[in-house]
Amino acid sequence: xxxxxxxxxxxxxxxxxxxxxxxxxxxxxxxxxxxxxxxxxxxxxxxxxxxxxxxxxxxxxxxxxxxxxxxxxxxxxxxxxxxxxxxxxxxxxxxxxxxxxxxxxxxxxxxxxxxxxxxxxxxxxxxxxxxxxxxxxxxxxxxxxxxxxxxxxxxxxxxxxxxxxxxxxxxxxxxxxxxxxxxxxxxxxxxxxxxxxxxxxxxxxxxxxxxxxxxxxxxxxxxxxxxxxxxxxxxxxxxxxxxxxxxxxxxxxxxxxxxxxxxxxxxxxxxxxxxxxxxxxxxxxxxxxxxxxxxxxxxxxxxxxxxxxxxxxxxxxxxxxxxxxxxxxxxxxxxxxxxxxxxxxxxxxxxxxxxxxxxxxxxxxxxxxxxxxxxxxxxxxxxxxxxxxxxxxxxxxxxxxxxxxxxxxxxxxxxxxxxxxxxxxxxxxxxxxxxxxxxxxxxxxxxxxxxxxxxxxxxxxxxxxxxxxxxxxxxxxxxxxxxxxxxxxxxxxxxxxxxxxxxxxxxxxxxxxxxxxxxxxxxxxxxxxxxxxxxxxxxxxxxxxxxxxxxxxxxxxxxxxxxxxxxxxxxxxxxxxxxxxxxxxxxxx
Amino acid sequence: xxxxxxxxxxxxxxxxxxxxxxxxxxxxxxxxxxxxxxxxxxxxxxxxxxxxxxxxxxxxxxxxxxxxxxxxxxxxxxxxxxxxxxxxxxxxxxxxxxxxxxxxxxxxxxxxxxxxxxxxxxxxxxxxxxxxxxxxxxxxxxxxxxxxxxxxxxxxx
Numbered sequence: 001x002x003x004x005x006x007x008x009x010x011x012x013x014x015x016x017x018x019x020x021x022x023x024x025x026x027x028x029x030x031x032x033x034x035x036x037x038x039x040x041x042x043x044x045x046x047x048x049x050x051x052x053x054x055x056x057x058x059x060x061x062x063x064x065x066x067x068x069x070x071x072x073x074x075x076x077x078x079x080x081x082x083x084x085x086x087x088x089x090x091x092x093x094x095x096x097x098x099x100x101x102x103x104x105x106x107x108x109x110x111x112x113x114x115x116x117x118x119x120x121x122x123x124x125x126x127x128x129x130x131x132x133x134x135x136x137x138x139x140x141x142x143x144x145x146x147x148x149x150x151x152x153x154x155x156x157x158x159x160x161x162x163x164x165x166x167x168x169x170x171x172x173x174x175x176x177x178x179x180x181x182x183x184x185x186x187x188x189x190x191x192x193x194x195x196x197x198x199x200x201x202x203x204x205x206x207x208x209x210x211x212x213x214x215x216x217x218x219x220x221x222x223x224x225x226x227x228x229x230x231x232x233x234x235x236x237x238x239x240x241x242x243x244x245x246x247x248x249x250x251x252x253x254x255x256x257x258x259x260x261x262x263x264x265x266x267x268x269x270x271x272x273x274x275x276x277x278x279x280x281x282x283x284x285x286x287x288x289x290x291x292x293x294x295x296x297x298x299x300x301x302x303x304x305x306x307x308x309x310x311x312x313x314x315x316x317x318x319x320x321x322x323x324x325x326x327x328x329x330x331x332x333x334x335x336x337x338x339x340x341x342x343x344x345x346x347x348x349x350x351x352x353x354x355x356x357x358x359x360x361x362x363x364x365x366x367x368x369x370x371x372x373x374x375x376x377x378x379x380x381x382x383x384x385x386x387x388x389x390x391x392x393x394x395x396x397x398x399x400x401x402x403x404x405x406x407x408x409x410x411x412x413x414x415x416x417x418x419x420x421x422x423x424x425x426x427x428x429x430x431x432x433x434x435x436x437x438x439x440x441x442x443x444x445x446x447x448x449x450x451x452x453x454x455x456x457x458x459x460x461x462x463x464x465x466x467x468x469x470x471x472x473x474x475x476x477x478x479x480x481x482x483x484x485x486x487x488x489x490x491x492x493x494x495x496x497x498x499x500x501x502x503x504x505x506x507x508x509x510x511x512x513x514x515x516x517x518x519x520x521x522x523x524x525x526x527x528x529x530x531x532x533x534x535x536x537x538x539x540x541x542x543x544x545x546x547x548x549x550x551x552x553x554x555x556x557x558x559x560x561x562x563x564x565x566x567x568x569x570x571x572x573x574x575x576x577x578x579x580x581x582x583x584x585x586x587x588x589x
Numbered sequence: 590x591x592x593x594x595x596x597x598x599x600x601x602x603x604x605x606x607x608x609x610x611x612x613x614x615x616x617x618x619x620x621x622x623x624x625x626x627x628x629x630x631x632x633x634x635x636x637x638x639x640x641x642x643x644x645x646x647x648x649x650x651x652x653x654x655x656x657x658x659x660x661x662x663x664x665x666x667x668x669x670x671x672x673x674x675x676x677x678x679x680x681x682x683x684x685x686x687x688x689x690x691x692x693x694x695x696x697x698x699x700x701x702x703x704x705x706x707x708x709x710x711x712x713x714x715x716x717x718x719x720x721x722x723x724x725x726x727x728x729x730x731x732x733x734x735x736x737x738x739x740x741x742x743x744x745x746x
Binding site: 047054057058061081083084085087088091092095096097098 | 647648649650651679680682708709710711712730738739
């Protein structure tokens with residue numbers, strides 16, 4: 001990888017270097033050539049050799065004309081012309097560029113001298129023609145010599161200059177040629193780099209195309225529905241699975257906003273998913289209901305939303321959709337099973353709780369039973385014991401009456417004990433749910449009368465007044481009803497003040513049959529009233545009298561079993577308990 | 590047109606004889622011209638429409654203002670017909686100049702430089718001056734040799 005990136009850096013740097021070299025060499029060559037071109041333009045204007053030659057010719061023509069004049073073959077005007085021509089040459093040589101050249105070849109002094117000479121010739125005194133001519137000729141003698149020497153020097157100077165210039169040109173051209181070779185090399189490198197990068201680019205393109213084709217194939221053959229949107233929310237991709245799931249063809253979907261393609265995508269949760277994906281957050285939605293056009297019940301799909309990024313930014317979002325109807329069905333079935341199981345477990349738990357409660361009430365029973373025994377059984381046992389001890393002490397001295405009396409007491413105490421045990425066990429059975437109750441229509445009046453008679457028989461000094469209609473039809477279990485009444489009447493008698501009357505009033509009304517049993521006793525202390533029906537509860541007024549505290553509990557429990565109830569009526573003096581029982585169906589009061 | 594100009598020139602030639610009393614002849618024009626060889630005194634030439642030109646030269650420093658007449662005016666005046674003009678100088682220097690030069694450029698024949706008449710002892714009395722500074726193509730050695738000073742003859746060929 002490192003090697004490849006190094007290589008690519010090299011292939012990036014090489015053309016840049018080549019371009020830079022190209023530019024530098026081109027500039028260099030151009031500068032050289034411009035310089036050569038400028039040199040050529042300026043340097044081509046000097047031709048001092050010709051100037052010197054012309055000047056020498058002018059001088060010699062003047063000398064020749066003077067000679068001819070001496071021979072009488074030329075006139076003064078011709079001499080003047082030739083003199084002017086020579087003067088013009090001297091003037092030319094003294095002018096700007098020419099003068100500088102003369103100075104450069106070291107003949108400035110000589111030129112000045114000749115200029116002076118020529119000026120002097122102009123002012124030569126008039127004289128005889130021959131004398132004047134000969135003097136003129138003598139004066140002109142140095143001119144041709146000077147011009148010949150100057151021509152000589154000019155030639156050497158110009159050749160030197162030309163040689164130097166050519167050498168400079170050659171040098172410049174050599175450098176230019178080197179520059180051009182460099183340009184060619186740079187160009188070759190550039191061309192090579194171009195070819196190589198072209199090949200690389202083609203290869204990369206091919207790879208890219210293959211990768212694109214492959215991803216296209218992946219998307220097309222995916223079982224998952226795939227759709228993509230651009231940042232404007234317009235659909236850019238819609239694969240076959242998506243088309244099958246949504247019932248929209250790719251041609252219908254691509255290019256349209258997703259919400260327009262199907263209402264499914266306009267749901268808030270899905271819109272939110274797309275928005276968040278466009279903001280760069282991946283999300284998923286489970287078991288989204290999908291209503292198809294033709295079907296009543298929805299399919300369920302799982303959706304996943306992902307952002308699509310290029311190197312720098314988010315360019316869109318992609319949505320994967322998977323049919324999860326089977327899983328939805330399985331989930332629902334699971335939920336149902338779970339609910340059923342939970343129900344079952346609750347049921348069982350309740351039963352177990354009941355069992356546990358029974359268990360614990362049995363435990364309570366034994367505990368209370370033990371307490372009760374220690375408290376309630378002691379007195380009868382003591383009574384029986386003392387009666388029997390006395391009998392033993394008296395031995396043969398006891399008469400039959402005394403024996404009968406003492407044995408009777410002992411038996412009474414034992415009978416009381418038996419009752420206590422019975423009632424306690426009865427209460428426990430009721431509480432444990434072991435006692436069932438039948439419900440049959442019967443008349444309560446004979447039952448009440450019988451109970452009162454039994455009570456009178458058991459306790460002869462008891463006074464009981466009965467108020468009852470002719471008949472009181474009820475729906476009850478006669479045995480239980482008798483037990484309830486027995487408990488209530490014996491309770492009323494027990495707590496009635498000595499000599500007072502216990503009232504039993506039977507009444508029938510629309511709600512049912514009511515039997516109020518009251519005495520005029522001290523009544524029940526208000527704090528005890530709410531607890532009076534609790535098992536083994538004994539009120540403050542029961543201190544000193546035997547009992548297990550289960551009588552009223554049993555009465556109420558049995559009454560309720562038969563669809564009735566036992567209640568303590570609010571009463572200012574005395575105590576009134578009421579037994580209510582239901583009337584049989586169709587019985588009129 | 591050409592005939593018209595020539596005709597006018599011939600008329601003027603007839604009306605104004607060459608080398609009259611104006612002074613010595615300084616320029617002799619020969620060759621293919623109407624009416625045969627003609628010589629001109631400096632004053633006669635000054636009668637031609639004046640033309641001025643400011644330019645540098647290869648034999649002097651700086652620029653100078655030249656006063657003279659257009660070469661093509663002179664050629665028209667003498668009714669010249671030909672492709673080349675051979676210009677010759679007092680020192681027998683001679684050079685062929687294509688007539689097209691005078692048509693393409695305002696080439697003048699100067700008789701004064703910077704207001705002073707050109708002297709024979711310098712480059713006078715007549716100097717062919719090209720508008721060198723106005724045309725870069727004239728800044729060439731092949732034009733430089735056409736700057737004939739001490740001009741004395743023109744032969745139209």
